[in-house]
Amino acid sequence: MNFELTEEQRMTRNMVRDFANDVIKPRAIDIDREAKFPIDIFKEMGKLGLMGIPFPEEYGGSGGDTISYALAVEEIGKVCGSTGLSYAAAISLGATPIYLFGTEEQKQKYLTPLAKGEALGSFGLTEPNAGSDAGGTKTTAMIDGDEFVINGEKCFITNASFAKTLIITAVTGKDEQGKNIISAIIVPTDTKGVTINSNYEKMGVRGSDTAEIILENVRVPKSNLIGDPQKGFKQFLSTLDGGRISIGALSVGIAQASLNRALAYAKERKQFGKPLSSFQAIQFKLANMAMEAELSRNIVLKAAWLKDNHKSFSKEAAYAKLFASETAVRNADQAIQIHGGYGYMREYEVERFLRDAKLLVIGEGTSEIQRIVIARQLGC
Amino acid sequence: MNIYVLLKKTFDTEEKIIINDGQIEDDSAEFIINPYDEYAVEEAINQRDEHGGEVTVVTIGDEDSDKQLRTALAMGADKAVLIDTEDDLEDGDQYTTTKILEAFFQDREVDLILAGNVAIDEASGQVGPRLAECLGINYVTTITDLKIDGDTANIDKDVEGDVEKIETSLPLLVTCQQGLNEPRYPSLPGIMKAKKKPMEDLEIDDLDLEEEDVEPKTKTVEIFLPAEKEAGKILEGEVEDQVKELVSLLKNEAKVL
Ligand SMILES: Cc1cc2nc3c(=O)[nH]c(=O)nc-3n(C[C@H](O)[C@H](O)[C@H](O)COP(=O)(O)OP(=O)(O)OC[C@H]3O[C@@H](n4cnc5c(N)ncnc54)[C@H](O)[C@@H]3O)c2cc1C
Ligand SMILES: Cc1cc2nc3c(=O)[nH]c(=O)nc-3n(C[C@H](O)[C@H](O)[C@H](O)COP(=O)(O)OP(=O)(O)OC[C@H]3O[C@@H](n4cnc5c(N)ncnc54)[C@H](O)[C@@H]3O)c2cc1C
Numbered sequence: 064m065n066f067e068l069t070e071e072q073r074m075t076r077n078m079v080r081d082f083a084n085d086v087i088k089p090r091a092i093d094i095d096r097e098a099k100f101p102i103d104i105f106k107e108m109g110k111l112g113l114m115g116i117p118f119p120e121e122y123g124g125s126g127g128d129t130i131s132y133a134l135a136v137e138e139i140g141k142v143c144g145s146t147g148l149s150y151a152a153a154i155s156l157g158a159t160p161i162y163l164f165g166t167e168e169q170k171q172k173y174l175t176p177l178a179k180g181e182a183l184g185s186f187g188l189t190e191p192n193a194g195s196d197a198g199g200t201k202t203t204a205m206i207d208g209d210e211f212v213i214n215g216e217k218c219f220i221t222n223a224s225f226a227k228t229l230i231i232t233a234v235t236g237k238d239e240q241g242k243n244i245i246s247a248i249i250v251p252t253d254t255k256g257v258t259i260n261s262n263y264e265k266m267g268v269r270g271s272d273t274a275e276i277i278l279e280n281v282r283v284p285k286s287n288l289i290g291d292p293q294k295g296f297k298q299f300l301s302t303l304d305g306g307r308i309s310i311g312a313l314s315v316g317i318a319q320a321s322l323n324r325a326l327a328y329a330k331e332r333k334q335f336g337k338p339l340s341s342f343q344a345i346q347f348k349l350a351n352m353a354m355e356a357e358l359s360r361n362i363v364l365k366a367a368w369l370k371d372n373h374k375s376f377s378k379e380a381a382y383a384k385l386f387a388s389e390t391a392v393r394n395a396d397q398a399i400q401i402h403g404g405y406g407y408m409r410e411y412e413v414e415r416f417l418r419d420a421k422l423l424v425i426g427e428g429t430s431e432i433q434r435i436v437i438a439r440q441l442g443c
Numbered sequence: 444m445n446i447y448v449l450l451k452k453t454f455d456t457e458e459k460i461i462i463n464d465g466q467i468e469d470d471s472a473e474f475i476i477n478p479y480d481e482y483a484v485e486e487a488i489n490q491r492d493e494h495g496g497e498v499t500v501v502t503i504g505d506e507d508s509d510k511q512l513r514t515a516l517a518m519g520a521d522k523a524v525l526i527d528t529e530d531d532l533e534d535g536d537q538y539t540t541t542k543i544l545e546a547f548f549q550d551r552e553v554d555l556i557l558a559g560n561v562a563i564d565e566a567s568g569q570v571g572p573r574l575a576e577c578l579g580i581n582y583v584t585t586i587t588d589l590k591i592d593g594d595t596a597n598i599d600k601d602v603e604g605d606v607e608k609i610e611t612s613l614p615l616l617v618t619c620q621q622g623l624n625e626p627r628y629p630s631l632p633g634i635m636k637a638k639k640k641p642m643e644d645l646e647i648d649d650l651d652l653e654e655e656d657v658e659p660k661t662k663t664v665e666i667f668l669p670a671e672k673e674a675g676k677i678l679e680g681e682v683e684d685q686v687k688e689l690v691s692l693l694k695n696e697a698k699v700l
Contacts, residue, residue: 070513074634077514082628112631125631 068130075116075127076134080141082111088142094270095145095415101270102225104146105153109180114153118162122170123179129305129367133312137360140316141323144419145270147316148426151309152221152271153177156427157184160230160247160302164290173228173249182227187217187276188299195432197232198296200245202278204233206285211235211248213256213281219426223274224261226252230289231278232299246295249287256281267418304380305370306427311363311383314391314423318356321394321416325349325401328411332403345401352394359387378440385433388423395420444496444591445551446487448520449544449558449570451477452504452511456563465666476511479559481626482619486589487557488519489624494591496554497521503543505529509642516637517629523642531647536659537569543657544570545577546650553580556616560585568618575616583609585620 068076087104094101108114116132118124132154140147158177161169161184176182193199202215213233223229228251235246250257261274290298326349329340339345363383369376395416399406406413424430454460454472461468476484487498499522500515502508512523526543528535548556558571568584575582587606588599591613600607601620629637647657676692678685694700 070510070638071634073510074514074517074629074637075631078517078628078631078634110630111628112633116631120632120635126635127631 068134071127072131072134075131076138078111079113079135079138082108082113083138083142087139087146091143091146092409092412092415094143095267095419096269096409098265098269100149100222100225100272101146105149105180105183105225108150112180113150114158114180115178117154118158118174118178122162123175123177125178128371129308130364130371133308133363133367136309136312137316137319137363140313141320142316143270144313144317144416144422145268147313148268148271148419148422149183149222151306151313152186153183155306155309156186156302157222157226157228157230159305160186160289160299161249163302163305164247164298166286168286169249169289176227183222183225184228184230185220185223185226185274186299186302187220187223187229187231189219190216191218195429197299198243198245200232200234200243202231202233204231204235204246204248206235207282209285210282211285211287213248213250213278213283215278217276217278219263220274220276221426222272223252223259223276224272228252229257229276231276232295235288235292235295238293244293244295245299246292247289247299248283249289250278250281250283254281254283266421267415268422269418301377303427304377307380307384307433308363308366308370308376310423310427311359311366311380311387314384314387314420315356315360315363317391317416317420317423318352318359318387318394321391321398321413322349322352322356324411324413324416325352325394325398328402328405339401348397348401352397355386355390356394359383359390363387378437381428381433381436381440384423384428385430385437388420389430391420391423392417444491444494444554446491446496446498447548447551447553447556448480448483448487448498448500448515449556449574450480450484450500450502450511450515451559451562451564452502452508453477453562453564460668462666462668467666474507474511476514477559477562477564479561479563479619479621481559482621482623483557483559484515484518484520485624485626486619487555488627490555490589490591491521499524501544501547502526503528503535503540512642513637514629516640516642517633518627519629519633520640522640524645525642526645526647526650528647531654532657534659534663535657536661537567537573538660539657540570541573541577543647543650543652544574546647546652547645548574548578549650553578554613554615555591556580556614558616558618560618560620571616571618578614578616580614580616581611582616582618583611584618586617587620587622589617589623 112125115124116127120126136151161174177184204211204213230247231250234243236244256279258277259274332339366376366379366383398413405411455475458473491498498520500520501524503526561568585601586598587601590597594613598609
């Protein structure tokens with residue numbers, strides 16, 4: 064066992080930490096208040112090679128590993144949940160499926176600009192009537208000659224308004240048992256028939272773009288299908304496994320930031336003539352927050368390590384996502400509590416941490432769904 | 444151009460510093476590149492990109508100093524040299540550092556050496572100038588701009604907020620002041636390449652030095668933290684009364700008048 068980061072992992076973390084503190088942190092309150100997607104920050108992250116951490120150089124990536132990527136997400140998440148979510152979604156959902164299952168041609172054409180940070184990608188799975196139950200997908204992709212004709216509607220899709228490519232899941236046919244075959248298809252956003260609206264008023268991650276996608280007789284070449292035409296569903300389930308690590312990492316960032324803020328405040332703020340941190344009731348809160356943030360980080364990095372070492376990581380990724388996101392919610396809530404009335408005010412930022420954290424127990428598989436995944440792994 | 448950067452690992456002074464038995468606890472300290480040395484690294488890279496040549500980053504430190512060197516390589520330096528004195532030397536001061544660097548530079552072709560203005564830990568600001576004296580080359584401290592044309596260097600030097608314009612010639616040593624440039628973040632591709640760049644490990648032995656040759660000329664008698672700041676006092680009431688009270692406090696309590 065070795066808990067030491069490699070030189071590259073450590074340098075990546077430190078660089079992202081510096082970048083996040085210098086560039087993103089000063090804008091986090093405005094990003095949330097104005098609910099404005101900070102596209103310029105993504106351009107800068109692209110130049111630093113951050114958008115391509117887990118992809119090889121031949122596709123414009125940086126040739127890093129999942130651990131480095133998770134560390135980067137954590138550092139961004141510490142200062143801004145909105146930027147963290149859009150960052151994690153762009154890589155884990157928008158680009159990874161092409162890397163994992165795409166053809167050489169698809170990788171060259173679609174993955175390279177994403178990995179270089181020249182464009183953003185989105186993954187459209189959720190529909191108004193198919194959220195947790197992804198198998199209930201209603202969007203269809205019918206073959207017509209050399210093309211798919213896609214019709215349907217997607218909702219809550221991260222980064223879609225700023226994306227160049229969408230990966231859309233759609234029913235492409237039925238298998239022998241008469242069950243729907245669901246596949247993932249690359250749809251450039253400038254294709255005719257694609258309409259993208261982002262009119263949601265969100266509770267948190269307000270600066271992360273979230274959009275609805277309407278697909279009306281959208282025609283793309285058959286060659287835009289990603290991976291095995293029969294195994295689409297399995298493929299995107301494994302995409303979600305990887306995505307869970309990044310949501311876990313983002314959660315660790317918020318959990319840690321909540322602790323940092325609460326600890327600093329508790330040492331400074333005096334009531335009854337003493338710092339809050341001298342009251343045992345507050346100390347116990349801080350102790351729990353510190354412990355759970357560290358345990359969350361451990362399981363996130365373990366899942367990332369398993370993935371990097373080509374071992375199965377589904378269960379650990381579910382543990383990581385579930386435990387870390389619930390920790391983020393708890394820690395953010397406690398951070399507000401420790402701040403008292405000030406914590407309720409936007410200026411102190413901890414209330415934003417809670418609003419942002421709440422998304423993490425919902426997106427990319429709710430807490431309930433994580434428990435279902437884990438139970439299934441236990442053989443239930 | 445043969446460009447060298449003198450780089451020091453320091454603890455992050457923004458982090459809490461703990462002193463134990465008259466020594467700074469370095470187990471819990473976060474270590475960073477001395478911030479002024481980051482300006483030096485950035486400037487070295489820019490000068491190389493403009494004039495060609497090679498940037499070598501040199502540090503005197505311990506086994507762990509390779510971390511800061513790797514970061515400089517990730518920023519874009521070409522080579523690194525770690526002079527590890529951990530096993531050979533108990534203490535060192537600016538004399539020690541200068542002596543070792545003098546030996547290191549003895550038979551190297553040098554056009555430009557960049558150092559930080561000061562190291563934020565001990566803040567002596569001496570190593571650069573003393574080394575230049577030993578090597579018999581020109582030096583300018585606290586520079587905020589550097590233009591090189593052939594063998595001529597045109598420099599802006601910060602003098603307590605004013606600018607002094609200086610023309611001098613290579614070979615040259617400069618120490619870098621805030622305002623010289625904006626140090627870049629090491630990019631991901633830079634970080635990945637850093638491992639493949641050459642890093643030379645030296646000990647004082649390799650420089651034909653003995654412990655006696657570099658024995659410090661000074662002795663650190665005590666290390667202590669600054670006294671904790673007392674809470675300030677905010678005066679209230681009419682301005683006139685406040686002024687009276689202030690004068691009285693300055694006279695009777697602070698005894699500065
Ligand atoms: C800000 C944001 C960004 C998003 N980004 C994307 C994106 O980029 N791409 C994308 O495809 N989707 C995205 N989503 C959608 C997200 O993944 C879904 O909202 C999530 O999977 C839940 O689906 P749902 O909203 O339809 O809720 P439902 O599935 O209707 O769930 C409602 C509740 O019922 C529970 N539930 C459902 N089934 C069960 C069960 N069998 N047993 C027990 N409880 C159950 C759920 O846990 C939940 O508590 C995003 C959502 C948000 C809010
Ligand atoms: C929207 C809003 C409306 C409000 N309206 C009013 C109003 O109309 N009138 C009014 O007078 N006030 C009002 N308040 C103020 C409110 O009552 C205080 O915020 C609250 O009493 C907490 O005080 P504080 O914010 O100073 O937090 P602190 O007293 O600084 O408390 C911070 C944290 O330390 C904990 N703590 C403090 N002392 C101890 C201890 N000895 N042991 C263990 N834990 C301790 C607290 O429980 C809390 O978790 C309002 C606040 C808000 C946010």
